Amino acid sequence: MATVSFAERLIAWHDGHGRHDLPWQRDPSAYRVWISEVMLQQTRVTTVIPYFGQFTARFPEVGVLAAAPLDEVLALWSGLGYYARARHLHQTAQAVSTQHGGQFPRDMATLSALPGIGRSTAAAILTLAMGLRHPILDGNAKRVLARHHAITGWPGDAAVARALWELAERCTPHHGFAAYTQAIMDLGATLCARARPVCGDCPVANDCRARILDRIPEFPGRRTRPTLPVRKTLFVILMNPAGAVFLERRPTAGIWGGLWAFPECPPELDPLPWAANHYGLVVTHTATWATVRHTLTHLHLDITPWLGSVATADENITTSTTLGHRKTIPKKTIEESPTLWYNPRHDPPGGLATPVARLMARLIDQPTFDSTAIVRETK
Numbered sequence: 047m048a049t050v051s052f053a054e055r056l057i058a059w060h061d062g063h064g065r066h067d068l069p070w071q072r073d074p075s076a077y078r079v080w081i082s083e084v085m086l087q088q089t090r091v092t093t094v095i096p097y098f099g100q101f102t103a104r105f106p107e108v109g110v111l112a113a114a115p116l117d118e119v120l121a122l123w124s125g126l127g128y129y130a131r132a133r134h135l136h137q138t139a140q141a142v143s144t145q146h147g148g149q150f151p152r153d154m155a156t157l158s159a160l161p162g163i164g165r166s167t168a169a170a171i172l173t174l175a176m177g178l179r180h181p182i183l184d185g186n187a188k189r190v191l192a193r194h195h196a197i198t199g200w201p202g203d204a205a206v207a208r209a210l211w212e213l214a215e216r217c218t219p220h221h222g223f224a225a226y227t228q229a230i231m232d233l234g235a236t237l238c239a240r241a242r243p244v245c246g247d248c249p250v251a252n253d254c255r256a257r258i259l260d261r262i263p264e265f266p267g268r269r270t271r272p273t274l275p276v277r278k279t280l281f282v283i284l285m286n287p288a289g290a291v292f293l294e295r296r297p298t299a300g301i302w303g304g305l306w307a308f309p310e311c312p313p314e315l316d317p318l319p320w321a322a323n324h325y326g327l328v329v330t331h332t333a334t335w336a337t338v339r340h341t342l343t344h345l346h347l348d349i350t351p352w353l354g355s356v357a358t359a360d361e362n363i364t365t366s367t368t369l370g371h372r373k374t375i376p377k378k379t380i381e382e383s384p385t386l387w388y389n390p391r392h393d394p395p396g397g398l399a400t401p402v403a404r405l406m407a408r409l410i411d412q413p414t415f416d417s418t419a420i421v422r423e424t425k
């Protein structure tokens with residue numbers, strides 16, 4: 047079966063059965079294709095749609111995104127996970143604005159060198175927004191090609207990746223490449239899904255090697271994961287008499303970079319003197335919750351939530367940040383402040399690390415939680 051026939055069948059299928067009304071398919075500018083491609087990495091279309099709408103409504107073009115505070119970008123990203131993607135979006139928007147006159151580069155080398163834009167994302171932008179032929183190999187295309195051609199091995203291995211890129215190059219037609227690109231992404235996202243592919247409706251089922259061999263679950267191959275190490279930590283959850291919770295901004299590099307989180311105390315230390323030394327806070331221990339496990343790509347984090355109340359807060363901390371409500375604090379103050387008191391019933395001051403958001407929700411559910419005092423304070 048000639049590869050052009052593979053492409054033709056995909057395009058014909060997409061014409062009749064593919065999705066043509068996704069928000070980023072309307073006005074497929076480089077900016078909108080880029081945002082959608084980054085959001086769609088590791089995230090389902092149905093999850094991405096509302097995020098894409100809110101994000102592009104607030105940041106309708108690259109210059110607006112470049113000028114926005116990182117906190118606001120992270121806040122709009124809250125819930126999508128993999129926050130490095132949001133930080134890279136912000137960095138790339140700034141690079142496009144300052145180094146490329148507000149226009150996305152039209153050559154693969156320059157475009158794919160921008161933060162968070164790999165070869166496949168660059169190819170999608172060049173193909174879908176600029177009409178230039180470049181094969182893509184996102185997660186969906188990888189799955190379709192690996193199954194259709196029974197390519198063994200984990201796509202993260204260099205040799206397997208090379209084989210898949212060669213295949214992507216061979217399969218991408220010289221005419222109708224934009225339609226083909228949409229089609230293979232759509233097939234992977236719908237019929238050729240990770241679990242329970244619908245081969246009966248698939249336009250390339252008759253020569254799909256994985257289906258013929260009855261080995262579909264083996265493709266694409268999985269990574270053999272080493273056992274993840276476990277790290278223990280204490281989340282120190284401090285509440286003041288006004289019902290506000292103490293948060294600290296994480297350093298830009300490392301886990302949850304730039305997000306707001308509870309202070310983390312090494313588990314071998316006593317949080318009482320630790321909080322006094324670090325923040326000048328006099329704390330009374332009120333509770334310790336059961337340890338929860340949060341798994342990251344490279345480790346299991348066993349988090350023990352340690353709760354305390356603070357009768358009075360240090361002047362240096364409270365002067366500019368006691369209010370804890372987004373609308374009441376000038377953005378500049380939030381941006382510059384490494385700590386703040388935050389009312390959990392209000393919008394977060396920026397992006398919250400996922401386990402922090404979960405614990406915050408649990409905190410609000412506590413029968414003793416009362417934020418009436420701080421509501422009065424922020425009026």
Ligand code: SF4
Binds near residue numbers: 193237245250251254
């Ligand atoms: S036949 Fe099934 S496994 Fe093969 S490409 Fe189509 S949907 Fe995927």
